[in-house]
Amino acid sequence: MACSIRRSAIAAVLFGAAACAAMAQDRNTLPITVEARSSDFDYKNSVLVFNDVTIVQGAVRITAQRARASGLDFDDSGWEFSGSVRIKLADGALASDTARVRFAKGEIQSATVTGTPATFEQRREAQLSQGRGNRIDYDLDRGTVELAGDAWISDGRNEITGATLVYSTGTQRVISREQVVITIKPREPEPTPAAAPKTPE
Numbered sequence: 001m002a003c004s005i006r007r008s009a010i011a012a013v014l015f016g017a018a019a020c021a022a023m024a025q026d027r028n029t030l031p032i033t034v035e036a037r038s039s040d041f042d043y044k045n046s047v048l049v050f051n052d053v054t055i056v057q058g059a060v061r062i063t064a065q066r067a068r069a070s071g072l073d074f075d076d077s078g079w080e081f082s083g084s085v086r087i088k089l090a091d092g093a094l095a096s097d098t099a100r101v102r103f104a105k106g107e108i109q110s111a112t113v114t115g116t117p118a119t120f121e122q123r124r125e126a127q128l129s130q131g132r133g134n135r136i137d138y139d140l141d142r143g144t145v146e147l148a149g150d151a152w153i154s155d156g157r158n159e160i161t162g163a164t165l166v167y168s169t170g171t172q173r174v175i176s177r178e179q180v181v182i183t184i185k186p187r188e189p190e191p192t193p194a195a196a197p198k199t200p201e
Contacts, residue, residue, distance in 0.1 A: 030058045032074050032106070036067075046071050053081075059090040060108065062101070074103040085113065092122035094136065111138045117150065129155045133165075159183040 037052035053067040065083025079101045087094040087101075096113035103109060117132040134149025147153065148164045162180035 029106075032057045034072070048072065057107070059088075061088040062086070062099075064099070074106050077103050079103065085115075087111065087113070089122075092120060094118065094120045096136075107140075109140050112136070127156060129153070157185050157187075159185075 033056050034050070035054045035056075036050035039051070040049040042048070048067075048069040048071065050067040050069075051065070053062075053064055055062040055067075062081065062085075064081035064085045066081070068080045069077055070079075071077045079099075081099040081101065082097070085094075085096045085099045087099065094111075094113050096115035096118035098115070099111060099113040101108055101111045112135060114135045117134055118136045119130070119132045120136060121128060121130045123129075131147055131151070131153040133147035133151040135147075137144075137146040137148070139146075145167045146164065147166075151160075151162050151165045153160045153165060160174070160180060160182050162176045163178045164176060165180070166175045
């Protein structure tokens with residue numbers, strides 16, 4: 001029973017970090033396109049501002065009402081997004097009020113999304129995992145996904161809540177240094193097969 005709960009908990013908090021890490025090897029060879037309704041390039045101070053911006057690289061897509069960047073060098077640049085921020089991955093998505101994204105070596109290296117709350121979802125086959133928190137941190141180098149501030153995660157049946165929940169993609173562990181509550185919903189009863197009609201004697 002404990003192992004089953006632990007497996008369900010791990011599945012629930014899997015926000016997509018493992019999938020992102022697997023895709024990263026191929027993604028950094030793909031081109032990055034930036035589209036915006038308007039832009040302001042301040043070359044003297046190395047600041048770029050975009051309005052109604054969309055950034056696409058393969059299956060990764062980022063949209064926001066406004067973006068401010070330290071440069072267009074995706075080998076090393078920081079971006080601040082605000083206003084209806086959406087980050088779409090191959091099998092998942094994030095939504096938030098604001099986001100800080102670090103690009104390194106031609107791909108997303110880390111992302112911090114904040115909102116009231118920030119949310120994510122990931123679909124794997126027929127299962128939809130969802131989570132929310134006041135802040136969600138994804139760190140590709142560390143292989144961790146951290147949900148902080150009224151953190152909540154669900155795999156559709158089991159729910160985990162706590163102040164801060166950290167998932168390690170390397171060790172497949174869910175860690176909380178504070179109190180957590182796990183809610184396990186009962187399985188729906190399987191339908192009873194209809195009895196076969198009796199044949200007349």
